[in-house]
Amino acid sequence: xxxxxxxxxxxxxxxxxxxxxxxxxxxxxxxxxxxxxxxxxxxxxxxxxxxxxxxxxxxxxxxxxxxxxxxxxxxxxxxxxxxxxxxxxxxxxxxxxxxxxxxxxxxxxxxxxxxxxxxxxxxxxxxxxxxxxxxxxxxxxxxxxxxxxxxxxxxxxxxxxxxxxxxxxxxxxxxxxxxxxxxxxxxxxxxxxxxxxxxxxxxxxxxxxxxxxxxxxxxxxxxxxxxxxxxxxxxxxxxxxxxxxxxxxxxxxxxxxxxxxxxxxxxxxxxxxxxxxxxxxxxxxxxxxxxxxxxxxxxxxxxxxxxxxxxxxxxxxxxxxxxxxxxxxxxxxxxxxxxxxxxxxxxxxxxxxxxxxxxxxxxxxxxxxxxxxxxxxxxxxxxxxxxxxxxxxxxxxxxxxxxxxxxxxxxxxxxxxxxxxxxxxxxxxxxxxxxxxxxxxxxxxxxxxxxxxxxxxxxxxxxxxxxxxxxxxxxxxx
Amino acid sequence: xxxxxxxxxxxxxxxxxxxxxxxxxxxxxxxxxxxxxxxxxxxxxxxxxxxxxxxxxxxxxxxxxxxxxxxxxxxxxxxxxxxxxxxxxxxxxxxxxxxxxxxxxxxxxxxxxxxxxxxxxxxxxxxxxxxxxxxxxxxxxxxxxxxxxxxxxxxxxxxxxxxxxxxxxxxxxxxxxxxxxxxxxxxxxxxxxxxxxxxxxxxxxxxxxxxxxxxxxxxxxxxxxxxxxxxxxxxxxxxxxxxxxxxxxxxxxxxxxxxxxxxxxxxxxxxxxxxxxxxxxxxxxxxxxxxxxxxxxxxxxxxxxxxxxxxxxxxxxxxxxxxxxxxxxxxxxxxxxxxxxxxxxxxxxxxxxxxxxxxxxxxxxxxxxxxxxxxxxxxxxxxxxxxxxxxxxxxxxxxxxxxxxxxxxxxxxxxxxxxxxxxxxxxxxxxxxxxxxxxxxxxxxx
Numbered sequence: 001x002x003x004x005x006x007x008x009x010x011x012x013x014x015x016x017x018x019x020x021x022x023x024x025x026x027x028x029x030x031x032x033x034x035x036x037x038x039x040x041x042x043x044x045x046x047x048x049x050x051x052x053x054x055x056x057x058x059x060x061x062x063x064x065x066x067x068x069x070x071x072x073x074x075x076x077x078x079x080x081x082x083x084x085x086x087x088x089x090x091x092x093x094x095x096x097x098x099x100x101x102x103x104x105x106x107x108x109x110x111x112x113x114x115x116x117x118x119x120x121x122x123x124x125x126x127x128x129x130x131x132x133x134x135x136x137x138x139x140x141x142x143x144x145x146x147x148x149x150x151x152x153x154x155x156x157x158x159x160x161x162x163x164x165x166x167x168x169x170x171x172x173x174x175x176x177x178x179x180x181x182x183x184x185x186x187x188x189x190x191x192x193x194x195x196x197x198x199x200x201x202x203x204x205x206x207x208x209x210x211x212x213x214x215x216x217x218x219x220x221x222x223x224x225x226x227x228x229x230x231x232x233x234x235x236x237x238x239x240x241x242x243x244x245x246x247x248x249x250x251x252x253x254x255x256x257x258x259x260x261x262x263x264x265x266x267x268x269x270x271x272x273x274x275x276x277x278x279x280x281x282x283x284x285x286x287x288x289x290x291x292x293x294x295x296x297x298x299x300x301x302x303x304x305x306x307x308x309x310x311x312x313x314x315x316x317x318x319x320x321x322x323x324x325x326x327x328x329x330x331x332x333x334x335x336x337x338x339x340x341x342x343x344x345x346x347x348x349x350x351x352x353x354x355x356x357x358x359x360x361x362x363x364x365x366x367x368x369x370x371x372x373x374x375x376x377x378x379x380x381x382x383x384x385x386x387x388x389x390x391x392x393x394x395x396x397x398x399x400x401x402x403x404x405x406x407x408x409x410x411x412x413x414x415x416x417x418x419x420x421x422x423x424x425x426x427x428x429x430x431x432x433x434x435x436x437x438x439x440x441x442x443x444x445x446x447x448x449x450x451x452x453x454x455x456x457x458x459x460x461x462x463x464x465x466x467x468x469x470x471x472x473x474x475x476x477x478x
Numbered sequence: 479x480x481x482x483x484x485x486x487x488x489x490x491x492x493x494x495x496x497x498x499x500x501x502x503x504x505x506x507x508x509x510x511x512x513x514x515x516x517x518x519x520x521x522x523x524x525x526x527x528x529x530x531x532x533x534x535x536x537x538x539x540x541x542x543x544x545x546x547x548x549x550x551x552x553x554x555x556x557x558x559x560x561x562x563x564x565x566x567x568x569x570x571x572x573x574x575x576x577x578x579x580x581x582x583x584x585x586x587x588x589x590x591x592x593x594x595x596x597x598x599x600x601x602x603x604x605x606x607x608x609x610x611x612x613x614x615x616x617x618x619x620x621x622x623x624x625x626x627x628x629x630x631x632x633x634x635x636x637x638x639x640x641x642x643x644x645x646x647x648x649x650x651x652x653x654x655x656x657x658x659x660x661x662x663x664x665x666x667x668x669x670x671x672x673x674x675x676x677x678x679x680x681x682x683x684x685x686x687x688x689x690x691x692x693x694x695x696x697x698x699x700x701x702x703x704x705x706x707x708x709x710x711x712x713x714x715x716x717x718x719x720x721x722x723x724x725x726x727x728x729x730x731x732x733x734x735x736x737x738x739x740x741x742x743x744x745x746x747x748x749x750x751x752x753x754x755x756x757x758x759x760x761x762x763x764x765x766x767x768x769x770x771x772x773x774x775x776x777x778x779x780x781x782x783x784x785x786x787x788x789x790x791x792x793x794x795x796x797x798x799x800x801x802x803x804x805x806x807x808x809x810x811x812x813x814x815x816x817x818x819x820x821x822x823x824x825x826x827x828x829x830x831x832x833x834x835x836x837x838x839x840x841x842x843x844x845x846x847x848x849x850x851x852x853x854x855x856x857x858x859x860x861x862x863x864x865x866x867x868x869x870x871x872x873x874x875x876x877x878x879x880x881x882x883x884x885x886x887x888x889x890x891x892x893x894x895x896x897x898x899x900x901x902x903x904x905x906x907x908x909x910x911x912x913x914x915x916x917x918x919x920x921x922x923x924x
Contacts, residue, residue: 099541135609181792280803374498
């Protein structure tokens with residue numbers, strides 16, 4: 001049987017390949033005078049493939065992949081907005097790509113890092129920022145280590161973190177990595193934090209703080225947010241803001257004003273840096289004044305001599321990544337903020353919410369919407385009430401058949417069979433209408449032709465894949 | 479400038495369908511006193527104005543025509559092919575491939591990345607990537623304590639100082655003890671509490687460590703102690719014996735050298751590999767090969783997700799979610815473009831050119847090579863006057879070598895010199911000429 005897959009390694013071709021190496025020019029020494037033979041490798045099992053074959057291989061693969069540039073990407077909590085092309089041009093300027101992290105003439109880079117941290121400060125209301133974290137979860141770890149160090153510096157031992165059941169999975173995992181244990185709070189029928197339960201949990205006395213996403217993963221803005229942060233503060237805790245869902249409140253309101261002490265942002269979500277198929281990202285952390293000394297090194301300050309690194313006074317949690325964060329990602333976000341400016345950023349928040357509510361109103365006519373309120377950036381449908389044992393997964397796979405990407409599924413866990421939908425502000429009404437049309441058509445199919453859903457997808461390069469087989473007998477390379 | 483497609487008429491129509499009168503009304507759940515009037519930021523810029531502003535910013539950085547600076551970030555040639563592939567927006571504008579059937583292209587590419595990395599390193603399994611070399615090393619340290627249920631790790635001398643600091647921070651978070659050791663005292667530092675020995679080779683000072691000399695001892699004294707190797711410039715694997723053939727348990731590396739450019743140190747690529755028996759304790763994503771449910775066609779899918787945070791929450795093997803996928807794609811393209819022949823040639827040029835500079839420098843009065851072991855493309859040299867050497871390099875448009883006292887203040891007048899395939903004979907001659915001038919000035923001064 002001819003396999004449907006052709007790996008690049010199947011294209012092996014023993015050619016000479018030296019197109020990418022400059023001339024040697026210098027007199028060589030016999031290698032065995034430089035190294036003992038025992039250190040030399042005998043075999044290098046990497047193929048030599050002509051350039052044209054490599055190009056065709058990757059073009060073929062790209063044709064089997066869906067991106068924001070292909071169409072609507074309504075993946076909830078992922079903020080898959082358009083990635084402006086000018087940002088790519090800017091990030092590829094030699095004045096950035098050819099700058100070494102340890103070179104001295106780097107004021108352009110340092111000023112950029114300093115300025116974007118001031119802008120992010122204005123956007124979130126926070127007093128100080130670090131751009132070191134490489135992704136959202138990395139930022140969470142840093143934020144929690146800052147909490148840990150803060151309490152250590154006061155000689156107080158606090159070992160627990162409160163995380164609501166609707167939180168992103170990274171929240172509890174990051175708390176664990178920072179050495180905390182987790183108290184899970186069950187959200188109420190509006191998807192909000194019940195204040196009495198919060199008060200009760202805080203009385204434990206051993207709680208360092210709370211991690212919250214607001215608007216939460218149901219797309220609901222917690223109306224009692226100021227009460228929540230007040231209760232945590234009164235009981236000696238700190239409030240951590242998961243900024244994965246910042247997009248809808250850009251220019252509308254600020255985490256600091258809600259009472260948060262630590263904030264992480266996802267530059268690859270809110271600030272338009274492309275997600276790259278799973279990275280690289282950037283997860284800056286912003287803090288209130290009292291926590292600035294605990295930020296990781298290097299930490300930039302402005303002086304008469306220009307932008308320089310602050311002296312390390314041992315209060316810092318230390319270093320969390322080599323060099324200067326994911327600089328190339330940060331450059332794109334900086335370009336985005338400069339391009340949009342004050343009015344543009346506010347419009348992002350407004351239209352992100354407009355688009356989400358437009359979809360919510362029109363989709364709830366057919367699909368069950370457990371938390372039926374004005375939403376922010378996203379909302380969550382459920383597969384309850386769908387006939388013929390059709391599941392959320394079936395619906396998602398059928399959506400692919402119509403040439404668009406599926407929403408986030410089975411998350412948040414608080415909604416059974418969740419379909420979490422976030423259109424973002426960059427989708428046109430026409431694109432939203434197409435998504436609605438597809439969803440309505442699929443709804444009819446659930447009643448009239450359920451097999452179409454159960455056997456979906458049909459129009460993709462492959463049909464539904466066997467995840468159980470993949471995990472039972474892992475094949476991770478050829 | 480914004481990237482919003484609606485005009486006012488569309489906005490009004492949509493508001494009408496939603497049943498609210500204004501955009502403001504959509505924010506009715508937000509307490510009134512939290513709403514701000516506007517952000518105190520400048521107005522937006524058009525594309526030409528934006529580009530002009532960035533031109534100004536980049537002018538404050540200096541792009542050197544040739545470089546002798548390494549120290550964890552290396553100047554290697556990047557084939558045009560790499561940017562071509564990573565600029566395909568079907569790849570770079572996609573998310574983590576949760577919907578496998580619509581992401582087969584990227585999933586296959588990362589599967590191929592895992593394949594080429596395990597071939598290059600000869601390690602059993604490679605994951606889909608970590609943030610960078612330093613965090614990969616820190617996660618490897620944590621992984622060793624989970625595997626062995628012990629709480630102490632040994633950091634061997636010569637690990638990149640920034641990597642050491644990152645490991646220290648992560649370990650503090652998890653209450654893991656750190657012990658520092660060197661060749662002289664390693665054996666006495668080993669005891670039953672030790673989960674892993676972490677070392678780097680070629681190390682920060684350029685030395686190629688031959689760990690096989692200690693491996694036997696380590697295994698005898700603490701049988702279940704893991705040996706973890708880090709590497710900052712894996713182009714050396716074009717000629718050096720791979721870690722998988724030297725009984726390494728976990729091998730991590732910074733993949734920046736494989737087609738990512740300098741980019742002020744990021745984004746890089748955390749290469750993470752391990753022996754098969756540790757597979758289910760590994761952090762990060764893994765792509766597996768499978769078939770359709772009906773067993774017909776082959777396909778690729780995110781697998782062993784039960785280790786990961788979105789399923790296991792606080793019981794996950796790591797909190798990592800977003801990784802460095804696009805950098806892994808760049809690295810795959812780089813390694814394919816170079817091929818076996820090219821990669822071997824790159825490694826050969828690095829070692830030959832660096833060796834040439836080392837040999838020539840050692841002939842100049844006042845310079846002393848400090849490495850006692852073989853080196854790859856970096857070495858330590860004691861200089862007659864390091865500041866003068868650095869200044870003269872800058873005047874000749876050469877990125878000077880690293881003044882090692884910036885990390886180790888006690889190591890005065892010592893330079894960490896890096897020479898790669900990118901250094902032409904001309905740039906090497908200029909550098910050696912500068913070294914001679916500095917030497918002469920020093921002698922005359924005395």
